[in-house]
Amino acid sequence: MIRKTIKECPECASKNIYRDVEKGETSCRDCGLVLEDRMVDFSQEWRDFDDDGGEGARRRTGAPTSETQFDRGLGTEVGSASDFYKLDSDKERDKFFRLRKWNIRISTAIERNLKVALAELKRVSSYLRLPRSVEEEAARIYRLAVQKGLVRGRSMESVIAGALYAACRRHEIPRTLDEMGEASGIEKKEIGRTYRFVTRELEITIRPSNPADYIPRFASALKLSAETQSKAVEILEMARDIELTSGRGPTGIAAAALYVASLIHGEKRTQREVADVAGVTEVTIRNRYKELIKKLKLGKDVEKNKKK
DNA sequence: AAGACGAAAGTGGTTGA
């Protein structure tokens, strides 16, 4: 495995690089960009009770404590080790093991559900190239949701998506509901619903997302220069100061700021291009754009650069 | 022909009675 040392994020130039040895993944804490990864998940499976099938292998199920705690009080042990020696025929012993095995399977249903859920979570988060910290936060949220029985009546996938969405926002690297929808295959309405539900029930408070958090990602998707990017952030700050941002969808504002910045720096992108990466319509960009131009007297800046 | 602009009608979510 070839490994080069990366000191700086090529996307946002942040020095805040995070290396996860266990997962073999290096990512940028600021923008979430995964700089190198092995593409293969070597992380451990925790259940090993049917590993070798050996008679005497009285293995514990090997789950970490956080997992096992769920079946406390739920277990219906079928026989114990000492019962085994009371059986006289091989046939009965076989039966004993079968039943016992089945029982373990059933009683660990919740645990297994969690395992499946975490696998799904990993799939989605790697699709979105989210940093490990976010993944863990989402896993934590999902566990809490399961404990509180919030998954009932909802699909596991939608709760996963909601948890990830929440985790992203907490870490200030928000993804849009559209992106989350694409990655998870869940409709964005549904994700939004579960997200609200879960965060409310778990009393997780999440600040409204800052439009500026979207800028680096959108800008890089549009291949805009760093200057344009910082101009967009600057515009956003001015907009926020005169309360232009409150009540509006953050992605729309971010998109409009980026659009204006692209005009000012002569790196024009069409409204449609910007709209696509931001997941809003041109109309929304136009509306925000108009407001920005008017309220921030940006008109002349744009005009000036239009000429060349 | 493509992009920008704006009007009008529709959608889904929030809020307040």
Add this chain to the structure above:
DNA sequence: TCAACAACTTTCGTCTT
């Protein structure tokens, strides 16, 4: 629980480059 409401979308026609 329902209706009013704001933000955003969809659709479509017109204007500009």
